Amino acid sequence: MLRYLARRLLWAVPVLLTATTCAFLVLHLIPGDPVNLMLSGRPASEKVRANLRAKLGLDRPLAGQYLYFVTHAAVGDFGQSFATGQPVGQVIAQQLPASLQLAGGGFLIGVVAGLLLGIAAGFYPNTTIDGMAMLIALVGISMPGYWTAMLLIYFFGLKLGWVPIVGAGLPVLILPSIVVGSFAIGNLARLVRSSIIEVRGEDYVRTARAKGLPERLVVLRHALRNALFPVVAMMGLLLGLFVGGGVITETVFARQGVGALLVTSILTKDYPVVQALILFTTAAYVFANVLVDVLYGVLDPRVRYR
Amino acid sequence: MASDPIAVPAGPAQLGSRRGILAALGRARRYPVASLAALALFLVAAAAALAPAASPYDPSAMATGPALSPPGGPHLFGTDRYGRDVLSRVLYGARISMPVGLLAVSFSAVTGSLLGLATGFFGGSVDTVGSGVIDIMLGFPPIMLALLVIAVLGVGLQNVVIAVGVGGIPRFARIVRGTALSIRENVYIEAGYALGASRARLILRHVLPNVMPPIIVLATLYIGSAILDTSSLGFLGLGVQPPTPEWGTMLSEGREFMRYAPWLMFFPGMMVFVTVVAINLVGDHLRAALDPRLQGR
Numbered sequence: 018m019l020r021y022l023a024r025r026l027l028w029a030v031p032v033l034l035t036a037t038t039c040a041f042l043v044l045h046l047i048p049g050d051p052v053n054l055m056l057s058g059r060p061a062s063e064k065v066r067a068n069l070r071a072k073l074g075l076d077r078p079l080a081g082q083y084l085y086f087v088t089h090a091a092v093g094d095f096g097q098s099f100a101t102g103q104p105v106g107q108v109i110a111q112q113l114p115a116s117l118q119l120a121g122g123g124f125l126i127g128v129v130a131g132l133l134l135g136i137a138a139g140f141y142p143n144t145t146i147d148g149m150a151m152l153i154a155l156v157g158i159s160m161p162g163y164w165t166a167m168l169l170i171y172f173f174g175l176k177l178g179w180v181p182i183v184g185a186g187l188p189v190l191i192l193p194s195i196v197v198g199s200f201a202i203g204n205l206a207r208l209v210r211s212s213i214i215e216v217r218g219e220d221y222v223r224t225a226r227a228k229g230l231p232e233r234l235v236v237l238r239h240a241l242r243n244a245l246f247p248v249v250a251m252m253g254l255l256l257g258l259f260v261g262g263g264v265i266t267e268t269v270f271a272r273q274g275v276g277a278l279l280v281t282s283i284l285t286k287d288y289p290v291v292q293a294l295i296l297f298t299t300a301a302y303v304f305a306n307v308l309v310d311v312l313y314g315v316l317d318p319r320v321r322y323r
Numbered sequence: 324m325a326s327d328p329i330a331v332p333a334g335p336a337q338l339g340s341r342r343g344i345l346a347a348l349g350r351a352r353r354y355p356v357a358s359l360a361a362l363a364l365f366l367v368a369a370a371a372a373l374a375p376a377a378s379p380y381d382p383s384a385m386a387t388g389p390a391l392s393p394p395g396g397p398h399l400f401g402t403d404r405y406g407r408d409v410l411s412r413v414l415y416g417a418r419i420s421m422p423v424g425l426l427a428v429s430f431s432a433v434t435g436s437l438l439g440l441a442t443g444f445f446g447g448s449v450d451t452v453g454s455g456v457i458d459i460m461l462g463f464p465p466i467m468l469a470l471l472v473i474a475v476l477g478v479g480l481q482n483v484v485i486a487v488g489v490g491g492i493p494r495f496a497r498i499v500r501g502t503a504l505s506i507r508e509n510v511y512i513e514a515g516y517a518l519g520a521s522r523a524r525l526i527l528r529h530v531l532p533n534v535m536p537p538i539i540v541l542a543t544l545y546i547g548s549a550i551l552d553t554s555s556l557g558f559l560g561l562g563v564q565p566p567t568p569e570w571g572t573m574l575s576e577g578r579e580f581m582r583y584a585p586w587l588m589f590f591p592g593m594m595v596f597v598t599v600v601a602i603n604l605v606g607d608h609l610r611a612a613l614d615p616r617l618q619g620r
Contacts, residue, residue, distance in 0.1 A: 031455065032462035039471055046475045159600040161551055163558045163574060164592035171585055261466035265555055269578070280559050283474050291474050295467060302464045 021314050025307045036299040040292040041086045047288070051075065054286050055099050095293035100285055105293045109275065116274040119266065120259050122190050123197025127255065131202045132248070135209025139244065140236065142214055150206060157203030162262055166196045166269040182270065193270045200262040201255045208251055213244040249313050253306035260298055360604035367598050371417035378411035382568045391584045401586040403576065412568035413590050419569045420598065423484055424550035430488030431549075432542050435495025436534070442496070443503025444526055454500070460493035469552065473561045483562045487552045491545050498541055502534045536613050543606035547599040554595050570595050 044051055052069050061069075070076050073096070074085050089095070095105035138150035169192045174182035180191050216222060217240055225235045264276035271277075275294065282290040370377065379397070380387045386406040387398070394401040400409035442453030460468070472486035506512065507530070515525045556562030557571025565572050570591040577587025 028458070029462075032459050035459050036463070043471070043474055047477075155600060155603060159547065159551075159596060159603050161554055161558075161571070161574075161592060161595045161599075163555065163571075164588070164596065167574070167578060167581060167588045167592065171581055171588070175582055257464040257466075260464040261555075264466060264470075265559070268559055279470060280561065283470060284560060288474075295471060295474075298467055299463055302467075303462055306462070 018314065022311055025310050029303045029307055032303050033296075033300060036296055037087055037090060038083075040090070040295045041083055043292055043295070044288045045079075047286075051288065054288065090293075090296060096289045098287055098290050100282075100287045100290075105289045108290060109278070109293060109297060112273055112275050112278045115272055116263055116267070116276060118190060119193055119197055119263055119272065119274060122194025123201070123259055123262060123266075124255070126194050126198030127201030127205065127259075128198075130198065131205025132209055134202065134206035136213065136241070138206065138210040139213025139217075142210075147210075151210070154203040154206040157199050157206070159203075160199065162196055162200060162265045163269050165199055166192070166266060169195060170270070193266045193272060196266045196269070197259055197262040200258040204258070205248065205251065205255070209244065209248055212247045213240060216240050216244040219243070246313070246317055249309065249316060253302075253309040256302055256305045260302065354608060357604055357608035360601040360608075363597055363601040364605060367417050367594070367601070368421065370414045371421050374411075374414045374418055378408070378414045380408035380411045382411045382415040383407065383566050391580065391587075393584070394586050400590045401584065403573075403584075403587055404580060409573075409586065409590055412573060413570070413594055415568045416570045416573060416591060416594060417598075419480075419563055419567065420550050420553055420571075420595070423480065423487070423553045423563075424546050426484045427487035427549040427553065428491065428542050428546050430484060431491025431545065432495050432538055434488075435492040436499045436531075436538055438492065439496040439499025439501075440503050440526055440530060440534070443500035444507055444522075444530055446504075446507075450500075453496075457493045457496045457500070460489075461497070465490035466552075469556065470561070473556070478561055478564060480563050480567075483553055483556055486556065487549050490552075491549070494545070495538065495541060498537050499534050502537055503530055506530050506533050540606070540610045540613055543602065543609050547602040547606065550595065550599055550602070 047054075051073060052066050052075070055069055055073070056066075067076075074082050077085065093106050097103065098105055098108050101108065134150040134153060138147040138154075141147055170182050173179045173192060181188050182192065183189065222235060222239050225239045226232075230238075260276070263274060264280060266272070267274035267277035268280055275298070278290065279294045279298075281287075282294065374382075379399075384407065387408045388402050388406055390402060390404050390406045392398060392402045392406075394409075398408050398410065400413060402408055403412070438453055438457065442450045442457070463471075468489045469486040472489055473482060476482040476485065512525060512529060515529055520528075553562060554569070554571030554574070557569045558575045559571075560575065563569035563572055565576060573591040574588050574595075577584070577591070580587050
């Protein structure tokens with residue numbers, strides 16, 4: 018098990034190194050002088066410019082700059098935001114709780130609804146239940162997230178007034194969570210369905226039935242348990258959907274959060290924040306995937322020895 | 324099976340004939356959902372092709388009527404805040420979203436397939452490096468790759484194609500690599516080597532045609548999400564820029580007027596939804612047709 022864990026963690030190293038290099042290069046690949054961006058058009062003397070350049074580390078050779086960036090990034094130091102002058106770490110930390118709440122709400126709704134739909138469709142394939150569940154899944158996959166959000170705001174927030182769309186507290190979280198969850202529902206439901214159909218044809222399910230086990234136990238103890246392995250494997254991918262979902266949902270609902278911060282930073286060319294967010298999000302995604310793989314290895318010992 | 328020449332399925336040459344049309348309708352009746360989806364897709368494509376003739380107004384002409392007038396009368400889908408005709412803009416929007424989606428997928432399919440062919444066919448150190456690249460790209464959340472491209476290249480139509488396409492590259496590469504790996508072991512490849520065929524010839528004439536079915540299936544499945552991503556970038560202000568009538572950009576403009584003019588967000592969103600549902604349905608059908616393992620599921 019330790020060997021397996023080590024192998025998975027080792028896989029994360031090149032990804033994170035690439036992410037670091039990409040983040041570093043962002044500031045160097047953009048057309049124009051970063052100092053001009055930092056000054057955002059204000060006139061400045063050559064001395065001020067030279068000072069800024071030194072402060073950004075841009076007066077060093079490229080290799081030195083890279084080393085500086087990596088060593089500082091490793092301890093979470095990304096410099097200051099061009100826009101506010103605050104340390105970048107602080108800017109992100111302020112936005113993080115809102116994003117985590119949203120991701121949590123979305124995960125709960127997406128996974129519960131996706132599982133239920135997939136299980137229902139998988140155990141009654143080619144019936145009306147299956148048809149309805151797969152229709153919902155198709156709609157979930159095909160609806161643009163921002164459009165789902167706007168329709169929900171319009172009907173449940175503005176027309177019916179059932180849920181608040183601004184303010185604080187749990188009720189405000191309902192609609193955004195549904196939107197983030199909807200990114201996962203369709204994919205998950207389809208996966209669970211096909212996985213259950215496959216497992217139901219397996220010999221061990223037939224054996225369980227043949228030995229006279231009640232259908233309820235066959236389903237719970239034998240079919241469902243094995244059918245859910247691919248779902249666990251997909252959890253890491255779901256996190257990617259939640260990252261994307263967060264970017265869009267936070268923008269539509271005008272919520273605080275890391276996703277909205279990323280979009281604003283790209284639009285306002287606040288590159289230190291962009292760099293930090295690229296690294297931060299990728300690192301979170303990579304480690305979540307490692308965690309999922311390890312969990313998968315714990316659940317299914319066959320995986321570890323592959 | 325082909326003992327009776329009349330039973331051969333209608334080919335393109337027969338489509339014009341009465342029997343060809345009847346056969347096509349018969350097939351359509353057997354797959355009503357997929358046929359309906361194909362029809363919807365055809366209509367969207369027609370809207371894109373015929374937009375200049377079909378739209379009642381110039382999509383960027385302002386004050387074609389009172390600003391924010393509701394659907395009905397001379398403006399079937401209403402007007403926006405500048406008095407531009409929403410129907411005309413939605414029709415012209417198909418000219419952006421469809422080609423951008425197609426181009427983005429072509430970009431991922433071609434780049435990804437080349438990478439997959441090279442790694443799968445050559446193996447060895449090419450495979451080690453190539454697979455590493457594929458794995459690393461898969462390690463990024465897809466939207467991050469798109470935003471990274473936009474952050475470096477800036478906003479604009481051309482960059483959207485690259486941004487949306489980049490995320491698809493590793494997915495195509497992985498599937499093509501897997502297929503190429505198994506094809507490489509076939510006797511006909513060995514025969515090709517023995518006959519002195521060059522590697523390029525082997526790849527292009529013998530491997531590529533055999534990896535085409537999975538590429539086509541993945542491409543159809545990917546077009547829908549490419550159109551969604553394109554419109555999402557437009558919505559975030561990171562894609563096609565106003566006043567170009569792109570569906571996502573239109574939705575973002577309509578967001579401010581949601582309370583007073585909900586039609587501004589309704590129609591462009593509906594177009595994205597219908598297009599993507601239709602593509603996904605056709606894609607699912609195609610996948611089921613090409614993959615015998617999925618039949619009856």
